[in-house]
Amino acid sequence: MPHIVIHLSGAPDPALAQRVAREVTSITAAVLRKEVRVTAVTVQFIDPNHWFIGGESLSASGGRSFFLEISVTDETNTKPEKSDYLEQIHAAMNRLLGGDVAEHSYVHVADVRAAAYGYGGRTQEWRYQRVNG
Numbered sequence: 570m571p572h573i574v575i576h577l578s579g580a581p582d583p584a585l586a587q588r589v590a591r592e593v594t595s596i597t598a599a600v601l602r603k604e605v606r607v608t609a610v611t612v613q614f615i616d617p618n619h620w621f622i623g624g625e626s627l628s629a630s631g632g633r634s635f636f637l638e639i640s641v642t643d644e645t646n647t648k649p650e651k652s653d654y655l656e657q658i659h660a661a662m663n664r665l666l667g668g669d670v671a672e673h674s675y676v677h678v679a680d681v682r683a684a685a686y687g688y689g690g691r692t693q694e695w696r697y698q699r700v701n702g
Contacts (some may be wrong), residue, residue, distance in 0.1 A: 570607040576636040578620045578627050586612040600654045622673045633666040634674045642693045643680040651678045
């Protein structure tokens with residue numbers, strides 16, 4: 570039941586946002602074993618004049634960039650899974666954004682304690698106890 574926040578450089582593009590959300594959801598399900606039906610994604614576009622890498626705006630360099638942050642329940646994914654996820658996300662974003670994605674585009678997998686994270690008014694710890702308790 571991850572929540573995923575994606576920042577993309579560039580002008581708002583609803584069709585691109587939809588493609589990115591679908592692809593990221595698919596990779597998240599395949600690599601991190603997260604359920605599609607409870608995966609929430611938000612996509613925000615940032616003007617390239619307001620996105621800087623090494624002090625230079627993306628508008629000046631002509632490149633594209635992204636930042637993806639995903640919150641997952643701690644101890645539900647291994648280091649190799651997370652590494653594979655970062656690699657697959659970067660490759661997908663490079664393809665979706667036209668092949669000129671900055672190397673310094675970031676993915677952050679935030680491992681959140683089960684007792685401090687949940688949805689529908691219930692923590693992940695509560696769900697774990699119901700299934701395994």
